[in-house]
Amino acid sequence: MLPYWSNSLLSEVNIATLLVFSVVYFSVHYHLKRRRRRLANIPPGPKPLPIVGNFGVFLIPSFIRRRFGKASKPTSTPVEALRKQAAVYGDVFSLFVGTQLIVVLNGYDVIRDALLNHPEVFSDRPDIPAVTIMTKRKGIVFAPYGPVWRKHRKFCHASLRTFGVGKLSLEPCILQGLATVKSELLRRRLEVGQGGMDLTLLISNAVSNVICSLALGERFPQDDRQFGTLLGLMVRGMELCVNSPAVLINVFPPLYHLPFGVFGELRRVERDITAFLKGIIAKHRDTLDPENPRDLVDMYLAEMASQRAAGVEDSSFNEDYLFYIIGDLFIAGTDTTTNSLLWILLYMVVHPQVQAKVQAEVDEVVGRGRVPSLTDRGRLPFTEATIMEVQRLTAVVPLGIPHMASKTTDFRGFTIPQGAVLLPNLWSVHRDPAVWDQPDVFMPERFLDGEGKLARKEFFIPFGIGRRVCMGEQLAKMELFLMATGLLQAFTFRLPVGTSPPPMHGRFGLTLAPWPFAVCVSPRG
Structure with missing residues (x-):
């Protein structure tokens, strides 16, 4: 038989347990009711x-697919999965x-309505732990x-304009990168023979050097080991955040501090990028002359x-x-x-007849004696x-880049x-029948009118719309035109004999990248 004080203690414990249970139960019930x-x-x-x-439904990363023996190049992509959901539940x-x-936004009308008619509500960014x-x-x-x-976007936009973005004054900087790519292609094609070459690092270096010139006031040689390491770190950082077990940080942020595996690697990537940019x-x-800024960093300082x-x-x-602005410029x-x-x-190697037609137009308008210029755009x-x-x-x-509702609103x-x-599904706009x-068919003529002139479409929005539209839109357009026309003027590209093109749905991550592919390069004389 228990002493009387034991019964009293048990009663107190039971009462305390009941009270705790009641508080937890009603708290959870209240929270769920509020959430509903x-x-x-x-x-x-x-x-x-x-x-x-x-x-x-759409966010299982490839590391899970590989873990359970699925194909490394799936035939169904996240955007296709979203298209199936939209067919069932509607455009919102x-x-x-x-x-x-x-909340997934599909179709031009819906995305335009959200981002242009409700900018104060839908222009925010979510707090995604890994990001x-x-x-x-x-x-x-x-x-x-x-x-x-x-304030910072306005400042950066003005600074980039000062150093030539959207102006002819930036053209020599881009053409310098083009010249490097062309000389490297001539050199490497002799080394690789008929096996073809992967152009990713070569093009990435040229593009990054344009950002370096604008933001940092210097270019890095093609063989600069430190700069190549930086570019590799940035690519690896994005892969870890989007397409590895590190994505689980978004569910359980303390995983970031684990000292091993991809979590430890992510911290090392962050540390090394930080050291390079802060240096x-x-x-x-230490060398700033406020009266004579050399680049965006000088202007910011x-x-x-x-x-x-x-x-x-x-x-x-x-x-x-400033450190994070530079990181954004490099990554984006x-x-x-x-x-x-x-x-x-x-697409040029998969559609050689289109490649030949582009080359014929460039030959007729520009010729072979000079490189294309931005002034040629209207004639091509x-x-x-x-x-x-x-x-x-x-x-x-x-x-797009995820948006967030800053307050509850009706839409x-x-x-x-x-x-x-909010996810503005730009892919759905560009594939909307x-x-x-025939939205899934490659047909450049759709952007030409009856007279063969360029016909711009309001629902062509690769850089997004609204207040969060890509700040680098003008720079990207300049680079794409000069680099693409310059390369196609100088070379013909084809797949190595006996090889098939990679899957054309690409690799889904923060950006949609093509699967690795090699090309053979032939000078056009």
């Missing part, structure tokens, strides 16, 4: 599974990644919408000094923010343009139409709660 009320009238979508939500539908609500860890929600691409972002900033600081001298309190202009300005150029060359409509058609079919950033008859992530004839 908050999510009332959201867009329709497939029923989510517990914990993981609809993760498997919902998915859940864990407990996070994702936040790498960017600290600073810079231009991933920073939240607000006065700090607006460049320090060098600029001069602006910092100007605001300090003016006694501006709580200025958001600081070296830490290198990966997208590099992949666009690779896609253009891939088929060439421009071909570049645009490749951009339409590939949509290098197929789901198209649904309630979009504050904090919901309602606005494009």
